[in-house]
Amino acid sequence: MAQISASAGALLRHVRTGRARSRADLVALTGASRNTVSARVDQLIAANLLAEGGRGWSTGGRPPTLLQFNSRAGCVLAVDLGVTSVDVAVTDLSAQILATVGHPIDIADGPAPVLAEVDRLAQKVLAEAGLAPVDVCAVGVGVPGPVEFSTGRPSHPPIMPGWHDYPIPSAFGRFGCPVYVDNDVNVMALGEVGIAAAPQDVLVVKVGTGIGCGIIVDGRVYRGAQGSAGDIGHIHVAQPDGRTVVCRCGNENCLEAIAGGGALLRDAVAAGLPVSTTREVVELAAQGDGPTLELVRNAGRTIGTVLAALVNFFNPHRIVMTGGVAQAGAPLLAGIREAVYRRSMPLAARALEITVSDAPDLSGRVGAALMAIEEYLDDDAVQQTLAP
Numbered sequence: 001m002a003q004i005s006a007s008a009g010a011l012l013r014h015v016r017t018g019r020a021r022s023r024a025d026l027v028a029l030t031g032a033s034r035n036t037v038s039a040r041v042d043q044l045i046a047a048n049l050l051a052e053g054g055r056g057w058s059t060g061g062r063p064p065t066l067l068q069f070n071s072r073a074g075c076v077l078a079v080d081l082g083v084t085s086v087d088v089a090v091t092d093l094s095a096q097i098l099a100t101v102g103h104p105i106d107i108a109d110g111p112a113p114v115l116a117e118v119d120r121l122a123q124k125v126l127a128e129a130g131l132a133p134v135d136v137c138a139v140g141v142g143v144p145g146p147v148e149f150s151t152g153r154p155s156h157p158p159i160m161p162g163w164h165d166y167p168i169p170s171a172f173g174r175f176g177c178p179v180y181v182d183n184d185v186n187v188m189a190l191g192e193v194g195i196a197a198a199p200q201d202v203l204v205v206k207v208g209t210g211i212g213c214g215i216i217v218d219g220r221v222y223r224g225a226q227g228s229a230g231d232i233g234h235i236h237v238a239q240p241d242g243r244t245v246v247c248r249c250g251n252e253n254c255l256e257a258i259a260g261g262g263a264l265l266r267d268a269v270a271a272g273l274p275v276s277t278t279r280e281v282v283e284l285a286a287q288g289d290g291p292t293l294e295l296v297r298n299a300g301r302t303i304g305t306v307l308a309a310l311v312n313f314f315n316p317h318r319i320v321m322t323g324g325v326a327q328a329g330a331p332l333l334a335g336i337r338e339a340v341y342r343r344s345m346p347l348a349a350r351a352l353e354i355t356v357s358d359a360p361d362l363s364g365r366v367g368a369a370l371m372a373i374e375e376y377l378d379d380d381a382v383q384q385t386l387a388p
């Protein structure tokens with residue numbers, strides 16, 4: 001079995017995620033000495049991050065004192081920036097939403113007006129929750145485009161004109177705390193696995209106008225060398241009829257150019273269906289319209305052929321579908337399942353679950369909060385908080 005870290009940050013994480021409820025649990029889980037665990041737990045209690053309360057079941061001898069994470073030791077701001085709307089929430093350190101508000105925006109207006117609106121909403125949610133800017137420990141922001149995670153700057157985002165290289169964290173200077181920015185798919189992926197993320201390997205696939213994938217390895221987001229891991233929308237797919245479709249990236253026959261929301265709308269219009277938005281295509285499919293169902297199922301099959309390759313390569317426990325087109329639910333999922341189970345290796349597919357997100361609207365906010373919390377409470381950061 002792999003060595004389990006017993007750093008103060010790791011001990012805190014074990015309690016936060018419910019893997020340990022007492023000093024004895026932490027000793028058993030990490031293999032560290034009782035003295036080491038107790039000294040670090042005492043530091044975490046002194047820092048107000050852990051609290052003692054209640055008694056657990058005895059397994060002989062004195063019943064253990066239970067440890068609890070003090071999720072009200074601070075709060076985080078979570079910002080879910082979309083193309084046409086923004087949601088801002090303030091949460092405690094367990095990602096429980098204390099107050100939230102949304103507002104329409106146009107991301108193409110550029111960073112200055114959009115981030116001014118975000119600031120207004122942030123003040124509003126803090127006031128509603130009875131909190132002040134000084135209470136904010138960290139800020140998490142999800143944006144609909146590629147981001148250099150280390151600097152929080154978007155990198156040539158195709159649907160965010162004017163945002164290239166803009167230092168988004170600078171807009172939150174008044175809070176005097178760390179700001180973490182990532183693309184919306186990675187953020188939603190964190191929201192899907194939640195705070196008690198079992199150390200699982202999960203792919204969260206967003207099918208909206210574009211197609212992207214958040215990769216969760218052992219409960220954490222995998223970003224790759226430059227932060228662009230999971231950009232599956234531009235994987236090349238073969239077309240059975242030899243047709244060529246040029247993608248917005250300039251290449252031919254990318255997955256999203258054939259099976260994304262825009263492609264679905266294009267094919268529906270070409271087939272003479274009475275629709276003018278992707279949402280209408282999804283609604284028509286939900287009403288059981290035969291030709292629309294077939295289009296959606298075909299898109300599912302195409303997405304499934306790419307996912308089958310990813311399953312063979314990555315062997316995830318779960319795949320979660322999210323985004324506007326995933327709302328089409330059953331017909332899309334049927335096409336995806338058909339292709340994945342037919343094309344992936346039996347060992348990788350045996351216990352694989354493929355589901356649609358339960359709360360697609362909430363996962364952006366919860367995920368942005370979790371991103372901020374995980375970074376704020378990571379090993380090094382906790383070490384610094386505890387340093388005298």
Ligand SMILES: [Zn+2]
Pocket residue numbers: 233234247248249250251254257
């Ligand atoms: Zn492309």
